[in-house]
Amino acid sequence: MSDLDLTATPDSDFLGFELLLDDDGRALLERVRGHMTSVVEPVINDHWTRAEFPHDLLPGFAELGIAGLPYDGPECPGRSALLDGMISMELARVDPSIATFFGVHGGLAMGSIQLCGSEEQQERWLPAMARMELIGAFGLTEPEHGSGIAGGLATTARRDGDSWVLDGEKKWIGNASFADLVVIWARDVEDDQVKGFVVEQGTEGMTFDLQEDKIALRVVQNASIHLAGVRVPESHRLARADSFDDTAQVLRLTRMGVAWMATGCARGAYEHALRYTGEREQFGKPIASFQLVQDLLVRMLGNVAASTAMCVRVSQLQDAGTVRDEHASLAKAFSTVRMRETVGWAREVLGGNGILLEHHVGRFVADAEAIYSYEGTREINTLIVGRAITGVGAFV
Numbered sequence: 001m002s003d004l005d006l007t008a009t010p011d012s013d014f015l016g017f018e019l020l021l022d023d024d025g026r027a028l029l030e031r032v033r034g035h036m037t038s039v040v041e042p043v044i045n046d047h048w049t050r051a052e053f054p055h056d057l058l059p060g061f062a063e064l065g066i067a068g069l070p071y072d073g074p075e076c077p078g079r080s081a082l083l084d085g086m087i088s089m090e091l092a093r094v095d096p097s098i099a100t101f102f103g104v105h106g107g108l109a110m111g112s113i114q115l116c117g118s119e120e121q122q123e124r125w126l127p128a129m130a131r132m133e134l135i136g137a138f139g140l141t142e143p144e145h146g147s148g149i150a151g152g153l154a155t156t157a158r159r160d161g162d163s164w165v166l167d168g169e170k171k172w173i174g175n176a177s178f179a180d181l182v183v184i185w186a187r188d189v190e191d192d193q194v195k196g197f198v199v200e201q202g203t204e205g206m207t208f209d210l211q212e213d214k215i216a217l218r219v220v221q222n223a224s225i226h227l228a229g230v231r232v233p234e235s236h237r238l239a240r241a242d243s244f245d246d247t248a249q250v251l252r253l254t255r256m257g258v259a260w261m262a263t264g265c266a267r268g269a270y271e272h273a274l275r276y277t278g279e280r281e282q283f284g285k286p287i288a289s290f291q292l293v294q295d296l297l298v299r300m301l302g303n304v305a306a307s308t309a310m311c312v313r314v315s316q317l318q319d320a321g322t323v324r325d326e327h328a329s330l331a332k333a334f335s336t337v338r339m340r341e342t343v344g345w346a347r348e349v350l351g352g353n354g355i356l357l358e359h360h361v362g363r364f365v366a367d368a369e370a371i372y373s374y375e376g377t378r379e380i381n382t383l384i385v386g387r388a389i390t391g392v393g394a395f396v
Contacts, residue, residue, distance in 0.1 A: 010033075010271075011271075011274070012093075012267050012270060012271050012274075012301070012304060013308070014301055014304075014305050015305050015308075015309070017086075017308050017309070017312055018086065020082065020312065021082065021083055021086065025079070025080070025082075025083040025086075028064075028065075028066070028079075028083065028087070029083070029086055029087060029090060031064060032064055032066065032087055032090045032091065033090050033093075035060060035061075035064060036090060036091060036093070036094040036095070036098070037094060039057065039060055040054075040057065040094050040095055040098060041094050041095070041360075043057075044094070044095045044097075044098070044219065044363075045357045045358070045360070045363065047219050048095075048097070048218045048219050048357070048363055049218075049357065051212070051214070051218040051219070052219070053101070053178070053219055053220070053221050054219070055178070058132060058135075061102075061132065062131060062132035062133075065077060065130075066087050066102065066106070067102065067105060067106040067110065067129060067130050067131075067132050068106045068107075068110035068111075068114070068126065068129060068130050069083065069084040069087060069106065070083075070084040070253075070318075071110060071111065071114040071126070073110075073113070073114045073122045073126040074122050074123050074126050074127050075126065075127035075130050075131070076110070076114070076126055076127075076130050077130070080315075080319050081253075081256070081315045081316075081318035081319045082312065082315040082316060082318075082319060084257070084315075085256060085257065085259075085260040085311055085312075085315045086260070088102070088103065088257045088260040088261050088264065089260045089261065089263050089264035089267065089308070089311075090264060091261075091264065092260070092261040092262075092263075092264025092265050092267075092268065092371075093264040093265075093267050093268040093271070094268060095219065095363075095367075096217060096261055096264070096265045096268075096364070096367040096368075096370075096371060097217045097218065097219030097220045097367065098219070099261045099264060100174060100217055100220050100261065100370075100371075101174065101175060101219075101220060103254060103257045103258065103261065104136070104137060104138055104174040104175050105129070105132075105135055105136045105137075105175060105179075106129075107253070107254040107257050108136075108137075108138035108183070108250060108254050109129070109136025109137055109138050109175075109179070109181065109182075109183050110126060110129050110130070110136060111250045111253055111254060112138065112183045112196055112238065112241075112250050113125050113126055113129075113136075113183070113198070113238070114126065115240070115246070115249055115250055115253075116196055116238040116239070116240045116241035116246050116249075116250070117198075117238050117239060117240065118238075118239035118240065121198070121235075121238065121239060125181060125198065129181070134180040134181055135175060135178065135179045135180050135181070136175065136179055136180070136181045136182070136183065137173055137174060137175040137176045137179035137181070137182040137183070138173070138174075138182075138183050139170040139173050139176065139182050139183060139184040139185060139225055140170070140185045140247065141170060141171055141172045141173070142154055142155060142168070142169055142170055142171060143169050143171045143224070152187065153168070153185060153186060153187040153194060154168055154169070154187075155167065155168025155169065155170065155184070155185070155186040155187065155227060156168055156186055156187050156188075156189050157186035157187065157188050157189070157195055157197065158188075158189050158190075159188075159190060160231075162233060162234050163231050163232060163233055163234065164197060164231070164232045164233075164234065164236075164237060165229055165230065165231055165232075166184060166186050166197060166199070166205075166227045166229075166230040166231075166232060167227055167228060167229060167230070168186060168227050169224065169225065169226060169227070170184070170224065170225040170227070171211075171224045171225075172211070172222050172224075172374070173222060173223050173224070173225055174220050174221065174222055175220075175221060176208055176221070176222070176223040176225055177208045177210055177221050177223045178201075178221060179201060180200065180201050181198050181199070181200060181201070182198075182199045182200075182201070182206070182225070183196055183197070183198055183199075183238075184196070184197045184198075184199050184225075184227065184230075185197075185241075185247055193242055193243045193244075194241070194243055194244040194246070194247055195237060195238070195241050195242065196237070196238035196241035196246070196247070197232045197236055197237050197238065198232075198236045198238065199230060199232055199236065200236075203230055203231075203232070204230070204231070205227060205228045205229045205230040205231070206225065206226070206227055206230045207225075207226045207228075208223040208224065208225055208226070209223060209224045209226070210222070210223050211223060211224060214370075215366050215369065216366045216367050216368070216369045216370035216371075217367050217370040217371075218366075248325070251375065251376075252323070252325055252328055253318070253328075254375065255328040255329065255331075255332050255375050255376060255381075256311065256314055256315060256318065256323075256328045256331060256332070257375075258332055258336075258371060258374065258375040259307075259310075259311050259314070259328070259331040259332040259334075259335045259336070260311050260315075260335075261371055262307065262332070262335040262336045262338075262339040262368075262371050262372075263304065263307040263308050263311055263335050263339065265339050265343065265364050265367060265368055265371055266300070266303055266304050266307065266335075266338060266339040266342035266343060266364075266368075267304045267308075268360070268364055269300070269342055269343040269346035269347075269360075269361050269364040269365070270297070270300040270301060270304055270342060270346060272346065272359060272360045272361050272364075273296075273297065273300065273345070273346035273349040273350060273361060274288075274297055276349065276350055276353070276359060276361075277293055277297065277349060280350075280353075287349075293349060296345045296348060296349050297349070299341075299342075299345060300342045300345050300346060303338040303339075303341060303342045304338075304342065306334075306338065307334065307335040307338050307339070310330070310331045310334055310335065311331055311335060314327045314328060314330075314331045324388070325384055325388075326384055326385045326387075326388035326389075329376065329380075329381035329382075329384040329385050330381070330385045332375065332376060332381050333378045333381040333382050333385070336368075336371060336372045336378060337372075337378060339368050339371065339372070340368050340369075340372055343361070343364045343365045343368045344365065346361045346364065346365075347361050347362065347365050380395075383395050
């Protein structure tokens with residue numbers, strides 16, 4: 001690292017956090033950055049407007065080899081949580097919807113199988129998911145259970161011989177309508193414990209309704225899942241998922257991915273705003289020369305740097321095996337608040353042009369509203385941290 005300096009990192013990485021990565025990690029990050037900038041950014045506004053997922057881009061993403069990046073399961077990359085977080089940030093820097101897709105497929109779905117599946121189940125599904133030959137989804141949230149999901153799932157699982165029968169509803173499930181595998185979490189009616197099941201696309205009794213008219217993450221294909229007597233073989237029950245604590249183990253890891261996405265969303269809005277201020281002229285000079293504009297830019301950069309610093313430290317704790325729920329919750333709560341603030345300032349810098357998709361910032365403003373809420377609202381994450389520092393739970 002001694003031969004590197006801050007000129008080797010993007011201007012938006014003001015404090016040079018990328019220099020914490022090894023040479024291979026920085027090279028992968030640069031490949032992802034180049035792909036997102038040259039391939040995704042030119043087309044993403046059109047997909048966002050039409051609320052369509054760019055399926056034709058999946059082969060290019062597969063070549064990057066970033067699905068399930070931190071997992072060491074069969075044929076998985078097995079890289080660091082820090083690199084995985086920075087990749088999530090890089091994806092969200094161009095488009096939060098693409099980052100969310102990877103968070104669902106490579107984070108939640110692959111993570112469920114990595115953490116809760118048997119060795120045989122990992123061998124069966126993870127290699128193809130890492131190659132993106134099989135796409136995954138994660139079905140936990142229900143129509144009447146959001147933040148209170150830990151209190152009990154309405155979706156049920158009933159053992160019937162060598163199979164399980166699933167009944168219930170899921171909502172807000174990203175990738176669900178086109179995923180090859182959907183991890184469904186359901187309550188076992190026998191012991192009242194939460195268990196996980198890998199349900200293949202096309203299984204009889206599992207149907208989907210796309211959620212339309214979203215104002216955020218429009219590229220993400222969220223769907224409601226209807227489960228009516230869905231029969232799943234025992235071999236598709238995640239062998240090491242026996243309670244909601246096992247589900248929470250997956251969420252603990254992926255919550256950090258959302259914190260990194262929020263930081264990337266803020267970073268992307270800042271970069272577009274900074275570029276705009278150098279090109280836009282008023283009163284005969286670039287608006288970058290105005291004091292009030294510089295004040296907003298510095299506020300944005302400060303938010304991005306502070307959020308990145310917190311995410312870096314928590315990811316280091318992940319790599320050390322010492323991370324706790326409250327660490328991830330603090331990072332998620334902090335970075336999403338700072339993200340909301342930052343995208344608002346970016347839109348302010350652009351004035352009326354800030355609401356035009358051609359300048360991208362408006363998309364970040366809208367997408368930030370979804371990132372702010374999913375994987376635990378600010379309020380819930382605050383209470384998780386509050387319980388840790390006071391020793392008193394204040395959830396209800």
